[in-house]
Amino acid sequence: QVQVVESGGGSVQAGGSLRLSCKVSVSIGSKYCMAWFRQAPENEREGVAIISRIGITYFTDSVKGRFTASRDNAVNTVYLQMNSLRPDDTAIYYCAAKRRACSGLDFADFDYWGQGTQVTVSS
Numbered sequence: 001q002v003q004v005v006e007s008g009g010g011s012v013q014a015g016g017s018l019r020l021s022c023k024v025s026v027s028i029g030s031k032y033c034m035a036w037f038r039q040a041p042e043n044e045r046e047g048v049a050i051i052s053r054i055g056i057t058y059f060t061d062s063v064k065g066r067f068t069a070s071r072d073n074a075v076n077t078v079y080l081q082m083n084s085l086r087p088d089d090t091a092i093y094y095c096a097a098k099r100r101a102c103s104g105l106d107f108a109d110f111d112y113w114g115q116g117t118q119v120t121v122s123s
Helices: none
Strands: 004-007 010-013 018-024 033-039 046-051 057-059 067-072 077-082 091-098 117-122
Touching: 004 091, 018 033, 018 091, 018 117, 033 077, 046 067, 046 077, 057 067
Parallel strands: 010 117
Antiparallel strands: 004 018, 018 077, 033 046, 033 091, 046 057, 067 077, 091 117
């Protein structure tokens, strides 16, 4: 069984920054593609970022230039650094893991999910 646990959410003013962490209960270095999703109230779950097995990142258009992502395989953790936050970034952010290489930000492609962490951005 693979456990995924997010942390680092909170409340911030528009223009501020937050760093989310995602800890995985197994070694992820050679096998797992990781991703971040988010879901705002009354919205569908939206893909935010992919971090490939070798650290290559892809972002949805709405966060490009503002968010970065990385992974530290030594501690089985991935990160989402969120800068220049806007109120429309407010959502629950979820970390997801796939046992194979990622092919996109379709939530159905991912095998394991965290419980989510709330991010609230006020204007």
